[in-house]
Amino acid sequence: MQIQNNFSLKKYNTFGIEAKAKQFVAVHSVEELKQILATHKTEAKFILGGGSNMLLTQDINALVIHIDLKGKKIIKEDNDYVWVESQAGEVWHEFVLWSIDHNLGGLENMSLIPGNVGTTPVQNIGAYGTEIKDTFVSCNTVDIATQELVTFTKAECKFGYRESIFKQEAKDKYVITSVVFKLTKRNHKINTAYGDITKELEKNNIVTPNLKEVSNAVIAIRKSKLPDPKELGNSGSFFKNPIIPKELYEKAHAQFPDMPHYVVSETEVKVPAGWLIEQAGFKGKRFGDAGIHKNQALVLVNYGNATGQEIFAVSKDIQATVLNKFGIAIEAEVNVI
Numbered sequence: 355m356q357i358q359n360n361f362s363l364k365k366y367n368t369f370g371i372e373a374k375a376k377q378f379v380a381v382h383s384v385e386e387l388k389q390i391l392a393t394h395k396t397e398a399k400f401i402l403g404g405g406s407n408m409l410l411t412q413d414i415n416a417l418v419i420h421i422d423l424k425g426k427k428i429i430k431e432d433n434d435y436v437w438v439e440s441q442a443g444e445v446w447h448e449f450v451l452w453s454i455d456h457n458l459g460g461l462e463n464m465s466l467i468p469g470n471v472g473t474t475p476v477q478n479i480g481a482y483g484t485e486i487k488d489t490f491v492s493c494n495t496v497d498i499a500t501q502e503l504v505t506f507t508k509a510e511c512k513f514g515y516r517e518s519i520f521k522q523e524a525k526d527k528y529v530i531t532s533v534v535f536k537l538t539k540r541n542h543k544i545n546t547a548y549g550d551i552t553k554e555l556e557k558n559n560i561v562t563p564n565l566k567e568v569s570n571a572v573i574a575i576r577k578s579k580l581p582d583p584k585e586l587g588n589s590g591s592f593f594k595n596p597i598i599p600k601e602l603y604e605k606a607h608a609q610f611p612d613m614p615h616y617v618v619s620e621t622e623v624k625v626p627a628g629w630l631i632e633q634a635g636f637k638g639k640r641f642g643d644a645g646i647h648k649n650q651a652l653v654l655v656n657y658g659n660a661t662g663q664e665i666f667a668v669s670k671d672i673q674a675t676v677l678n679k680f681g682i683a684i685e686a687e688v689n690v691i
């Protein structure tokens with residue numbers, strides 16, 4: 355374990371922002387993690403996973419601990435299910451492909467989401483009608499203050515739409531070191547209800563898709579709409595889709611009859627932020643090296659040398675314009691540091 359000073363984080367965040375860590379260390383085992391936490395008790399610490407859900411607007415004046423724990427294994431199985439434990443530093447998409455190669459079902463709709471396994475529970479990642487909570491069993495963590503090992507069950511994680519306990523009361527208190535998923539061995543619950551998947555499968559004349567075909571359809575849709583962070587810096591959806599009271603929706607809808615919505619409960623609806631941002635005129639716009647993606651208005655992009663501050667300023671401009679036009683507040687999904 356080598357601690358490096360004044361370390362560039364450009365390669366460690368998918369926005370590709372140049373920012374420096376005062377100190378940086380990568381840990382490759384739970385033992386190494388516990389040791390570094392125990393020997394740096396009083397210093398400020400910053401836990402870094404895949405760097406796919408953060409916008410760095412400044413240097414990090416702390417010890418950055420990069421979680422580089424690798425490995426995945428089947429820990430239990432019965433006739434219908436297997437329980438798989440993946441270490442936190444595994445690349446999410448590679449883990450999804452591994453599960454499909456082993457004919458294990460449940461993760462296929464979440465193909466190609468950037469980031470590492472260890473950060474997936476934090477915001478309960480999801481796509482195309484599936485969320486991590488649907489297959490999640492538990493996650494193992496290390497308590498930052500005491501170095502004790504603590505397991506969180508699904509109920510304890512308090513999952514919601516892009517929400518969990520790790521964004522609330524457990525924030526900055528634990529490091530997730532591994533995640534256990536329960537996946538199907540047979541009778542896979544193929545979920546193609548999300549409109550775009552059905553269309554994509556129909557294009558290829560697939561009527562009863564297998565796991566691989568669903569995954570390939572998701573990959574094709576994502577590639578057509580979402581930029582590859584290796585080619586264009588980004589952090590996926592920058593904003594959450596706002597969940598608003600029905601009355602507010604009805605008021606906005608009366609003025610903007612094309613506004614799409616999904617019913618969440620009897621009193622609330624969810625409105626696609628991408629639609630609001632597009633209608634507010636931002637889709638495809640560029641301000642210096644910061645911009646809004648041309649195919650998906652929810653995604654902010656770095657054309658090369660944008661600073662975090664510049665991207666943050668664009669996000670503020672979008673929020674103010676959307677609020678002004680529709681009376682709807684949109685919140686960042688990405689962690690602004």
Ligand code: EPU
Binds near residue numbers: 594595614637649
């Ligand atoms: N829309 C627009 N303009 C846009 C983008 C979207 O009008 O520029 C409209 C679409 O026409 C559609 C609606 O918004 O009516 C929803 O669009 P889409 O199906 O593309 O999904 P989304 O709500 O924009 C969410 C997730 C994505 C996830 C997709 C698919 C959030 C914040 N985002 O996006 O997640 O891939 O659904 O399930 O919930 C991510 O979190 O990084 C991410 C990419």
